[in-house]
Amino acid sequence: xxGDIVQMGAYIxxxxxxxxxxxxxxxxxxxxxxxxxxxxxxxxxxxxQTATMFIGIAFAEALGIFSFLVALLLMxxx
Amino acid sequence: xxSEANSEGTGLVFHPMDQFIVKPLFGDGPVMWxxxxxxxxxxxxxVAAVVLLLVVGTSRRAIVPSRSQSIGELAYGFVYKMVxxxxxxxxxxxxxxxxxxxxxxxxxxxxxxxxxxxxxxxxIAVTAVMAxxxxxxxxxxxxFKHGFSFLSLFWISSAPLPLRPILALIEIISYFVRPVSxxxxxAGNMMAGHAVIxxxxxxxxIAVIAPLSVLAITAIYALEILVSFIQxxxxxxxxxxxxxxxxxxxx
Amino acid sequence: MASNSSQAAETASPGMPQxxxxxxxxxxxxxxVTLVVIYVILTRVALPxxxxxxxxxxxxxxxxxAAAEDLKLKxxxxxxxxxxxxxxxxxxxxNIVEGAKAEMKAELATAISKADAEIAEKIVEGEKIIxxxxxxxxxxxxxxxxxxxxxxxxxxGGKDDSKFVDKAVSSEMKG
Numbered sequence: 284x285x286g287d288i289v290q291m292g293a294y295i296x297x298x299x300x301x302x303x304x305x306x307x308x309x310x311x312x313x314x315x316x317x318x319x320x321x322x323x324x325x326x327x328x329x330x331x332q333t334a335t336m337f338i339g340i341a342f343a344e345a346l347g348i349f350s351f352l353v354a355l356l357l358m359x360x361x
Numbered sequence: 362x363x364s365e366a367n368s369e370g371t372g373l374v375f376h377p378m379d380q381f382i383v384k385p386l387f388g389d390g391p392v393m394w395x396x397x398x399x400x401x402x403x404x405x406x407x408v409a410a411v412v413l414l415l416v417v418g419t420s421r422r423a424i425v426p427s428r429s430q431s432i433g434e435l436a437y438g439f440v441y442k443m444v445x446x447x448x449x450x451x452x453x454x455x456x457x458x459x460x461x462x463x464x465x466x467x468x469x470x471x472x473x474x475x476x477x478x479x480x481x482x483x484x485i486a487v488t489a490v491m492a493x494x495x496x497x498x499x500x501x502x503x504x505f506k507h508g509f510s511f512l513s514l515f516w517i518s519s520a521p522l523p524l525r526p527i528l529a530l531i532e533i534i535s536y537f538v539r540p541v542s543x544x545x546x547x548a549g550n551m552m553a554g555h556a557v558i559x560x561x562x563x564x565x566x567i568a569v570i571a572p573l574s575v576l577a578i579t580a581i582y583a584l585e586i587l588v589s590f591i592q593x594x595x596x597x598x599x600x601x602x603x604x605x606x607x608x609x610x611x612x
Numbered sequence: 613m614a615s616n617s618s619q620a621a622e623t624a625s626p627g628m629p630q631x632x633x634x635x636x637x638x639x640x641x642x643x644x645v646t647l648v649v650i651y652v653i654l655t656r657v658a659l660p661x662x663x664x665x666x667x668x669x670x671x672x673x674x675x676x677x678a679a680a681e682d683l684k685l686k687x688x689x690x691x692x693x694x695x696x697x698x699x700x701x702x703x704x705x706x707n708i709v710e711g712a713k714a715e716m717k718a719e720l721a722t723a724i725s726k727a728d729a730e731i732a733e734k735i736v737e738g739e740k741i742i743x744x745x746x747x748x749x750x751x752x753x754x755x756x757x758x759x760x761x762x763x764x765x766x767x768x769g770g771k772d773d774s775k776f777v778d779k780a781v782s783s784e785m786k787g
Contacts, residue, residue: 334447334598341595345542348549355552359378359628378628383635394637404646411650415658422665424672430665437662457659461651485630486639491647552630 293357300354307347314339375563377556381483399479407468407481415464436464440597447601452608458498459604462491463597466547470589473551474582483551485544492544495600503607514610543599550592554585757781 318336322329386397414436418429426434440463444456466482473480481487503511515532516525558581565574629635761777 331446334443337591337595337598338602340591341546341599342542344550345546348546348553349542351553352545352549355556355628356631360631378630381629383629383632383638392635392638394641396638398635398638398642400635400639401642404642408646408649408653411658412653415662416653419658419661419665422661422668424665424669426665433658434662434666437659437666457651457655460659461647461654464654465647465650481639481643483630484639486636487643490640490643548630 297354297357300350300357303350303353304347307344307350310343310346311340314343374566375560377559377563380479380555380559381552383484400481400484403469403472403479403481406472407465410468410472411464414468436467443598444601444604447598448605449608452601452604455604459597459600462495462600463593466491466593466596467590470551470593471586473555474585474589480551480555483548483555485548488544488548489540491596492540492547495543495603496540499600499603499607502604503610506608507610511607511610514606518611539603543596547592547596550588554581554588557581558585754781754785757785 314336318329318332318339322332383392383398383400385392386399386402390396392398414429415433418427418433421427421430423430437460440460441453441456444452444459448455469480469482472478473482503514515529515536517528517532518525520528558578561574561577561581565571565578758774758777758781761781762774765771765773765777
């Protein structure tokens with residue numbers, strides 16, 4: 284019974300941790316959206332900044348992956 | 362503990378993580394460091410893919426390239442331009458190093474998408490070694506090229522003086538978090554996609570949901586193809602960014 | 613269904629395979645081997661070859677461009693010579709036309725002067741003839757007058773005095 288409660292807590296925690304991935308999704312969308320709005324204003328400068336956009340996406344996405352990892356750890360490793 | 366992930370009541374069986382198990386190819390013994398495992402097999406496949414693309418594909422040395430040769434040249438030009446643009450012209454000497462990482466990650470990621478395959482880049486051990494390799498190389502290059510003044514990377518001279526120690530602390534922390542995020546980003550992305558595909562595949566056990574599940578797997582698979590390339594690109598471009606920091610530490 | 617799930621539970625692996633530290637050594641070893649192999653292949657074979665091919669292609673393209681530039685220059689030169697030949701031909705044709713015109717003019721001028729001379733001669737001849745005719749006419753007038761005067765004198769019953777009549781007619785005709 285005690286183990287079940289611990290496991291329940293772990294699962295609830297995993298579910299909560301997954302909400303962090305939504306934040307990463309918002310962040311990535313924000314990065315790309317702002318890039319697009321800037322690129323449509325000045326298309327000639329857009330080509331040189333795609334790499335910067337991908338770096339931004341990578342940084343924003345990494346945090347979402349961290350929360351996913353926490354969820355996985357709670358599910359399988361705790 | 363993974364057995365507890367199975368939902369006992371519905372009869373659905375979830376083994377999303379079983380695809381990542383390292384198994385010996387021959388026999389059933391313990392996994393020693395020299396054992397030939399599925400890791401060895403799929404890494405050998407990625408080496409073969411690199412050789413096929415960059416050596417066999419370009420063996421005709423044609424002025425007008427064939428399809429495989431133009432893909433190889435495209436990969437070369439892509440990485441070369443990335444190194445030149447992001448890390449600067451003096452980083453071109455490190456181009457083979459970045460090309461090696463990029464080609465290995467791209468091939469391993471795409472081979473991991475083959476059904477029943479083993480994704481070597483989904484293991485934190487693999488990505489962490491590559492990320493630590495990049496981190497150590499970059500730090501050594503930085504100290505070798507600039508000596509003690511490499512530390513000015515952390516001392517932002519354009520900031521107001523009272524803020525500088527705080528910024529220095531943040532910069533140092535972010536510098537040491539680099540290999541962690543660098544490795545976990547790649548491993549996490551690959552692991553997440555493959556686990557999600559497996560979870561949807563497990564839902565196909567119910568006949569009513571099966572068509573929906575097949576559709577979902579198709580969609581996720583398409584996304585994974587994109588992610589496979591983007592993660593390799595991101596890994597390579599972050600390596601270039603870190604290299605640029607090492608070669609030009611003064612902001 | 614339930615038995616299926618329990619069987620699966622028995623064969624399930626413990627935890628996340630990614631955190632199974634016993635396999636780390638194996639993965640790291642093979643990873644290092646793989647990376648070294650790829651690095652050696654790339655630096656020894658693939659990258660120099662691709663760089664060669666790209667350089668060769670760039671060279672041949674620039675060679676082709678230079679050749680095309682050459683041909684273009686040649687074409688321009690050929691056009692120039694053609695233009696020059698055309699201009700020369702035109703100038704020559706002009707010269708020929710000019711010469712022919714001058715010749716024709718000269719011929720025309722001589723012909724006209726010849727004709728003029730002939731006409732002048734003819735006029736002179738004509739005038740001579742007229743003079744002759746006039747003088748002849750005067751002589752015949754004198755004769756007619758003499759004979760008439762003689763006839764009149766005879767008719768009037770005078771004496772035939774030809775000397776007197778001649779004198780009188782001549783003096784009358786003179787003044």
